[in-house]
Amino acid sequence: MTWISKTVTFTGLVLLAHACYSAVEHTTLQTTLSTTTVSPTHPSTSPASLPLDISLETLFSILTITFGFALGTSPLRPIQWRVWAGLIEREGEEAFTNADGEVSRDYVGNPFKMLETRPGFVDIRRQRKEFAEWVKHGRDKQLELL
Amino acid sequence: MTTEKDFQISPIVPEAIAHNSKTLFNYQSLTASIFGVGAGILGLESYIGFLFYLICSIVAALFFYTLRVAPSSIASGKAPFDTSRYFRGALEFWTGGLTGGLAGFILTWTLFYGLVRA
Known part of the structure; x- marks a missing residue:
């Protein structure tokens, strides 16, 4: 029982770390692009708009970690x-x-x-x-x- | 309403209550920090972030109910979503995590928001 919970939690943590790194890379890229190509008619997209796959990965990893924690609680x-x-x-x-x-x-x-x-x-x-x-x-x- | 007479007729075990509350509180604190990480990565702001926390807490309570409470509770003849086998108040079970984990949520929320958007 306990190794199932640990495996599930670990998988979720890896996914969450990956999503976090992807989000950091995405925002860095956005800010570099917006500073190099100055175009006043086309304002840079706000960094708040994450790509859909990163958002989905974050949500999925949170649910996975929560499920793993719930499996690991004592009876x-x-x-x-x-x-x-x-x-x-x-x-x-x-x-x-x-x-x-x-x-x-x-x-x-x-x-x-x-x-x-x-x-x-x-x-x-x-x-x-x-x-x-x-x-x-x-x-x-x-x-x-x- | 439970009176003193009811407690005399069907006594309760304080150690079991303390153990169950501790288990639930540890679970809620841990998951609240994880929700904060998620909210920070998603870049949620103001009310949407708190709404996210509310929804996630309810989902976490549902997970805990289905995995830990439901199997033995329903087998002993209780109605679904009745937590009286393990907890004294239903409200404590479903919404106790909101106040207990709020500080951890805001801590990790702001931290990861700053890390990702900086």
Whole structure:
């Protein structure tokens, strides 16, 4: 994805530089011609009138560069919390990679992590019971071995 | 009109808003400078130059919409030209570049006008 955007942008920049150089050459030629051939009845054409091909090349190169920049922007993120969290749950890090294919720095990971590990859901009585049984059975097994 | 109750029911992510706005602002600043180069080469003057900037900004916003917003926005059931999946205000999306990129536009416009016509 990123090399497409870079190629398109580069092509547009080359075209724009060419159009700019052509425009400079054209105006230079116009002014030299108008100073060497003095004709008061036929006033020199104003330098504002560019040839059609240079104008078209400029417009085309601007559109190309804009398209390349738009291709190169990093993907947007949903602003609604439920859409955003659902995207992370479904796609994980892939939804938060930037144009260069790296995971962006402010990617926070699973938004439900705090809920899944909150201590209010730890059943301490059950854990105590299991530990007591383990101690008892472990002792029985040790006695059997002896 | 969104009230505080609406935000309680469907909360929004500030980081996502900041990320989207930053992406859009960078894009608009870059393209505005390029439009200025174009306007300078074409030798536009006064109102025509600003009209050129207005049209180009709208075209740039359309590009951004079709490439970045539209594919997932329409797939999630939003109407065309509805940017509410990624941006809070539609006006901010379509015309935010006009004010943000104006300084860069005028800078490169005058520079390239001077370079080409000098």
